[in-house]
Amino acid sequence: MAPSKKKHACSQPCVIPGGFTELPLHFSSDSSAQHRLYVKEHRVRAERSSHRPLDRTLFVLNVPPYCSEGVVKELFSQFGSVQSVELRDHPGSSQESGPKLSKVFKPAAKQGFKVGYVVFQNSSSLKEAKSHPHDEPLVVCTEQRPVRTGVQKWIQQYQESFIQPDKLQQMVDSFMEEYDKRKEEVAERQRKEAEQQEEEDEGWVKVTRGPKGTKARPHSEAANKRTLQKEIKKKKRKELMNFYTWQHRNTQKEHIAELRKKFEEDKQRIALLRAQRKFRPY
Missing domain, CATH: 1.20.5 (Single alpha-helices involved in coiled-coils or other helix-helix interfaces)
Structure with a gap:
């Protein structure tokens, strides 16, 4: 029986139905367990956002819980310069509908697999990531980039939850400066309106030319309230x-x-x- 002429190309990327490319992932170099990421180009035409350009954004599925945004950025930096990384619980728009919370009060992060949006500086980096061979796994934890898990990760998160007094004082000072600035702007606007109101009471009214056939009205908030x-x-x-x-x-x-x-x-x-x-x- 003649041997088959077809040869298995191990260095070729593995593409599955749906247009996704498999990327193997190992936690460490000596780890035998293998995880798989599924990536493809982000092409949502309905989403008109500058944060996710269509030709430079990579959509990533099955991101494990031990991979933070920094770790994902380091993993994909080997394909080219990464502009930004965004991890979410579910695919969706980049615009957050909820209110913006303070940096001090952060909601508890959900533990589980996530989806990611990796934005490269150049479109060629996206093509290189999609053409990565499936027999060369990406390594998460290295000597240059250690990733903590288990109790060590919990201890690190617990220590990072405390805010240093000097940092908190800086945040409070910056907030009070912005508050005082807004208060001064409001007082200045009220003072100008009061001066304009005094001029109007004396008989001087500032009017502008409006459309033909319509009467011009004074552009003053106090006058509008009075009317x-x-x-x-x-x-x-x-x-x-x-x-x-x-x-x-x-x-x-x-x-x-x-x-x-x-x-x-x-x-x-x-x-x-x-x-x-x-x-x-x-």
Whole structure:
């Protein structure tokens, strides 16, 4: 029997259905267990975000829990310069719908496998990552890049959860500086509006040219508030006048009904007196 002419190319990338390429992953160089990452080019046309350019973003599935954003960045840096790395629990938009929390109060991170978005500086790095041979695994933990797991990782996270007093003081000082700056801006704006209001009270009103056929109005927040208050008072006064008009009309109707009732009673009394009257000449 003649041997088969087909040869298994071990140095070729392994592509699975869906357009994903398998990348083998070892935790350390002497580890026998093998993990697999599934990568492909990020091509979501509906997402118009500058954080994930379509020609330089690599979509990564099955990222293990011991791989942080820094570790993923170091792993893919061998294919080229990495601009940014983003790890999420589920695929989705880069825009966060929830409120932004302070750096001090961080929500507890979910433990489990994640999806990642790796943005390269050049598009050629993305092609090189997709063409990586599946018989050359990526190593997570090395001497230059040690990765802690288990109790050591828990101890490191516990120590990092404490904030140094000097760092916390810097954060508080920067927040108070921004607060004072915003407060000064508000006070300056109120002062300018008060000066403009005084000028308007003296008879000087700043107007601008508007569309043809329309009257120009003063561009002042205080003037707008005054006009709005006048409209509200006018509306309330009109409602009160309408209420009194309805009450007066209702009183007149009741008075007319009582007069008609009294008139009918008087007619009946007069008819009864006429029926009882008798002629007595003597």
